[in-house]
Amino acid sequence: MDEVWSFVLKRCHKRWVWLALCRRTRQVVAYAIGDRREAACRLLWQRIPAAYKSGWLYTDFWESYQAVLPPQQHRPGGKEAGETNHIERWNNTLRQRLARFVRKTLSFSKSDVMHENCLLLFLHYYNKLCLTNLL
DSSP, rough: OEEEEEEEEEEEEEEEEEEEEEETTTOEEEEEEEESSSSHHHHHHHOOHHHHGGGGEEOHHHHHHHHHHHTTTEEOGGGGGOTTHHHHHHHHHHHHHHGGSSOOSSSSSHHHHHHHHHHHHHHHHHHHHHHHOOO
């Protein structure tokens, strides 16, 4: 699980895209868009399918994860531990493929609806591609 920063219309209108990625299939199993507080993390946790909620949960040390995720499953770690490499790589892929998610750009979403719709289209495309590669 990880979060990636973006904005809508102006850089001061920050949006955090919270993501949960299956390490085995590399598919994104849940997402949430919000700020960087506990409520957005809680929304992500609620959106994760039940089948994925029983496994280990690897995150960084952000305090929202510690407040929301079950402590017996939660495994926070730094980048040097390598447990969040897959999601960090996915964040880079998102930024490379969708210009509106690049930090310094002339391309940006003008509305929250378009921001989320573009993300959803990319998620569906990416997950389908992952599924095809598994077969």
